[in-house]
Amino acid sequence: MMRSYANFIKSCLWVLILCGLLSGGLSLGQGLPSAEIAFDAAESPDPLHQVVLPRLYAIIGADISPSLGDATLINRFRFIVSLAMVDAAAPYHPTAVGMYSRIPRRPQEEWTDANINTAMLHGAYNALMGLLPDRQNVWRDMLRDIGLDPDDTSVDLETAVGIGNVAGQSAHEARLYDGINQTGDYQDTTGYAPVNSAFDLRDPSRWQPGLRRQGVGVYTVQHFVTPQLSNMEPMAPFDPRELRVAPPAASNPETRDAYQAQADVVLETSANLSDEMKLNAELFDNKIASLGLSYIHLAGEMDLSPADIARGYFLKVSAWMDASIVTWQEKLRYDAVRPNSAIAYVYGDELVAAWGGPGEGTQEMPANEWQAYLPEPDHPEYPSGSTCGCYAHAQALRRFSGTDELNWSVSYPAGSSRIEPGVTPADDTTLTFDTWSGFAESCGQSRHWSGVHFVEAVEASAGYCSVFGDQAYDYYLTLLDGSAALRQPAQALPADPWLQAARQAPAPRVVVPENTYPTPQSCKYVDDSVSVTAVNNGVTCEEVDMSGLTGLSQSLEAIVIAGELDFGAQVCFEQPGSIVMLENGGIVPSFHELLSYQAGDSTCAWINQPGTVMLVASQPLLTECQVTTTGVLNLRRTPEDGEVIGLIQKGVQLLVAARTPYWYNVRYGGRDGWISGDFVQANSFC
Numbered sequence: 001m002m003r004s005y006a007n008f009i010k011s012c013l014w015v016l017i018l019c020g021l022l023s024g025g026l027s028l029g030q031g032l033p034s035a036e037i038a039f040d041a042a043e044s045p046d047p048l049h050q051v052v053l054p055r056l057y058a059i060i061g062a063d064i065s066p067s068l069g070d071a072t073l074i075n076r077f078r079f080i081v082s083l084a085m086v087d088a089a090a091p092y093h094p095t096a097v098g099m100y101s102r103i104p105r106r107p108q109e110e111w112t113d114a115n116i117n118t119a120m121l122h123g124a125y126n127a128l129m130g131l132l133p134d135r136q137n138v139w140r141d142m143l144r145d146i147g148l149d150p151d152d153t154s155v156d157l158e159t160a161v162g163i164g165n166v167a168g169q170s171a172h173e174a175r176l177y178d179g180i181n182q183t184g185d186y187q188d189t190t191g192y193a194p195v196n197s198a199f200d201l202r203d204p205s206r207w208q209p210g211l212r213r214q215g216v217g218v219y220t221v222q223h224f225v226t227p228q229l230s231n232m233e234p235m236a237p238f239d240p241r242e243l244r245v246a247p248p249a250a251s252n253p254e255t256r257d258a259y260q261a262q263a264d265v266v267l268e269t270s271a272n273l274s275d276e277m278k279l280n281a282e283l284f285d286n287k288i289a290s291l292g293l294s295y296i297h298l299a300g301e302m303d304l305s306p307a308d309i310a311r312g313y314f315l316k317v318s319a320w321m322d323a324s325i326v327t328w329q330e331k332l333r334y335d336a337v338r339p340n341s342a343i344a345y346v347y348g349d350e351l352v353a354a355w356g357g358p359g360e361g362t363q364e365m366p367a368n369e370w371q372a373y374l375p376e377p378d379h380p381e382y383p384s385g386s387t388c389g390c391y392a393h394a395q396a397l398r399r400f401s402g403t404d405e406l407n408w409s410v411s412y413p414a415g416s417s418r419i420e421p422g423v424t425p426a427d428d429t430t431l432t433f434d435t436w437s438g439f440a441e442s443c444g445q446s447r448h449w450s451g452v453h454f455v456e457a458v459e460a461s462a463g464y465c466s467v468f469g470d471q472a473y474d475y476y477l478t479l480l481d482g483s484a485a486l487r488q489p490a491q492a493l494p495a496d497p498w499l500q501a502a503r504q505a506p507a508p509r510v511v512v513p514e515n516t517y518p519t520p521q522s523c524k525y526v527d528d529s530v531s532v533t534a535v536n537n538g539v540t541c542e543e544v545d546m547s548g549l550t551g552l553s554q555s556l557e558a559i560v561i562a563g564e565l566d567f568g569a570q571v572c573f574e575q576p577g578s579i580v581m582l583e584n585g586g587i588v589p590s591f592h593e594l595l596s597y598q599a600g601d602s603t604c605a606w607i608n609q610p611g612t613v614m615l616v617a618s619q620p621l622l623t624e625c626q627v628t629t630t631g632v633l634n635l636r637r638t639p640e641d642g643e644v645i646g647l648i649q650k651g652v653q654l655l656v657a658a659r660t661p662y663w664y665n666v667r668y669g670g671r672d673g674w675i676s677g678d679f680v681q682a683n684s685f686c
Contacts, residue, residue, distance in 0.1 A: 044146065047117045048085060048310050049296060052124045055142050056081065057288055059135050071287050071389060072226045072324055073186065079235070079321050080175050081127045082314035086479070088123035088167035089307040091157075092116050095482040099235075100174035101167050102486050103157055115160040116307050121148060122164025123171070130172035131182075179232035179492030189228040190495070192332060198222070201341055204253045207380035208341040222378040230329035233490040235318040236471035241496060243467075245330045245460050248382040251337050253345070262454045263346050266339040270354035270373070270451050271362045275425035278373060281450035282418050283410060283431065284386060284443045285374050291316070291393050294439060297408045298397055311480070316396045319472035323392035323465050327385045329496060336382035339451055344368035355451075359423045372451030373419060384453045387461035388468075390443030394436035395469025404435045440466075530559050531602070534569040544612060558582075558614040565608055572602040573615040579605040582612035593639075625656040627664055627680035635673035639663035645673050656682075 044050050060074055087098030092111045106115075121143060128139045140150040148161075156162035176182060181189050196208040198221045209222040234240060250258040284290045295316055299309045337345075343352070347367030354370050356363030379385070398404050409432040417424035433439040444462050447453040478484035532541050544558035556575055571579065579594045594605035594613075607613060629652045636642035640663070648654075648668050654675075658665040662677040 075321050078317045081124050084123035084127035084168040084171035085120040085310040086314045088119040088164045097482045101170040118160035119164035123168035126168025127172045174489045178490035192227045204345040206335045210376045225378045227332050230332050231493045234322040236475040240326045243326045248336045260346050263343045267354050277449040280446040284446040315476045316393050319392040319396035319469045320389040323388045323468040327388045331380045335380045338381040358420045374450040382457045383460040384457040387444035387458050388465035391440045391465035392468035394440040395466040396472050398436045399473040408433045529574045531572045539563040556615045560612050562610045568608040571613050572604040577615045580614050627682045628653045631679045633679040639674045
């Protein structure tokens with residue numbers, strides 16, 4: 001076997017990938033490289049890194065993830081491509097077998113690098129053609145550049161080309177329906193919907209999709225990337241549903257002190273970022289740079305053969321993939337808030353000290369304008385996926401190499417930061433990782449340093465994710481010694497029973513924070529039929545003369561609440577009904593309906609701003625209620641800002657099926673919808 005790999009990698013490939021991925025330019029993601037120097041398959045000491053991955057990473061950077069940070073799809077592509085190469089190399093090994101193919105072993109005299117490389121490259125080509133067919137010209141050029149024929153579709157299992165074609169096709173077809181929905185363009189199959197919008201944090205314990213600027217005046221809203229990864233069949237033989245993570249207790253705003261404390265830790269860290277912390281954050285955010293180059297270093301130190309390089313790579317991406325499945329399962333389960341939303345919720349526009357943006361150092365700013373050092377990922381916060389993947393990666397390669405020693409370093413010239421180009425680092429800086437343990441720990445810490453994770457999410461992943469490296473390695477050994485059974489085509493896992501039960505359960509009863517200040521249970525001047533429990537001190541209440549609220553015939557009771565309400569208050573009425581907030585206190589002010597819930601025999605709601613709170617009848621008698629439009633108005637699917645589904649002309653008389661204080665549900669033109677009460681004349685029955 002060829003053993004020039006170490007020197008070749010250190011002198012050539014290291015420069016190619018390191019310069020492209022770590023200098024901030026991501027050059028591999030901006031172009032589609034081809035071989036600069038012609039060589040044939042027999043001359044490549046590492047066809048995986050020298051031929052396949054530069055082209056795959058270029059396409060990923062161009063088509064899928066410009067930052068090379070979206071690990072879920074990136075890792076699945078890497079897993080299937082390396083699986084195809086490993087299965088193609090199996091017939092040229094004394095005992096190894098394929099995961100999804102059983103190709104007869106070839107005579108030992110055929111175990112040459114030329115045959116193995118040819119088989120592995122044809123395997124990778126077939127996998128890539130199945131995964132990313134729109135880029136077939138790139139994959140065809142990949143083979144042509146090294147003297148192989150992409151049109152050679154032989155399936156003769158006595159030839160290297162035939163072995164590679166069969167192994168590659170088998171690997172792709174076996175994972176086609178593995179649960180990530182490749183045939184459906186990777187769209188969500190779980191029915192996930194965010195509780196919060198990019199503009200409204202309705203539940204401060206849950207993930208809020210971010211708003212991303214794409215260009216001048218162009219913005220997009222984040223979507224949970226591939227939540228269906230939680231239903232993907234893993235590589236190692238285990239049931240993800242048996243692995244659970246404790247809930248993120250501090251992300252529950254009912255535990256006010258803990259919620260605020262973990263936000264404070266993020267702010268304190270943000271205000272004290274060093275160059276080394278920033279560079280670690282950037283390094284581990286780029287999964288190809290951190291995980292890929294650390295493995296290239298290890299492969300060079302171990303002086304591996306081309307086939308063993310592919311095997312080690314397959315092992316480490318399998319460990320990361322299995323770790324991601326369980327992590328995404330728990331992310332989908334907890335749907336936890338990220339630091340940027342929590343900080344804005346706790347402090348609003350209050351000034352805080354933190355990193356002020358690229359090149360700005362530590363600044364004071366309104367909390368709701370704070371930003372993390374790295375862009376917020378497009379999925380819920382807990383547990384940390386990057387931390388979990390790094391611990392799985394480190395453990396798999398620790399087992400593979402037989403030692404915790406790594407001795408890997410990455411050098412950054414002054415000003416080479418991707419986030420702060422020209423500024424960070426101030427001087428030439430080298431990050432050194434002596435051990436895999438230190439590598440994994442730095443990876444986890446970097447996610448907190450970057451501001452995208454709370455400490456609890458990092459610690460949770462660090463505590464349980466090494467097991468995926470162990471499970472992947474144990475299964476890898478069975479493939480290597482030939483004891484692994486032939487795997488049947490992968491199938492999506494059944495839906496998480498915990499998630500199904502949670503969605504079918506009735507809405508949880510709203511729990512309000514305990515009264516932490518010595519305020520009275522009921523405000524002065526309020527009779528016994530209304531009670532207000534405030535968390536802030538100094539909240540005042542005053543009854544409203546109902547006779548002055550003309551046009552609101554269904555109003556039962558009302559109360560004006562004033563004072564500081566940063567921490568909110570519970571308002572309870574003894575009568576049944578629905579509770580609405582009149583924010584401006586006028587006769588026909590703007591309003592919104594509050595989430596009402598039962599507390600004993602009372603109807604209650606939670607408020608966090610001053611205003612007039614009203615109890616209205618939940619089900620008014622509307623059998624004879626009619627309204628006449630006084631202008632041209634929209635018919636909406638839901639009240640307030642619902643989707644417009646039609647227009648109604650002036651002077652149209654309509655029967656009312658249901659109403660809120662300022663909206664009427666009517667049927668017009670064969671459609672049921674809602675119209676504003678501001679543009680109708682109602683009869684006395686409404």
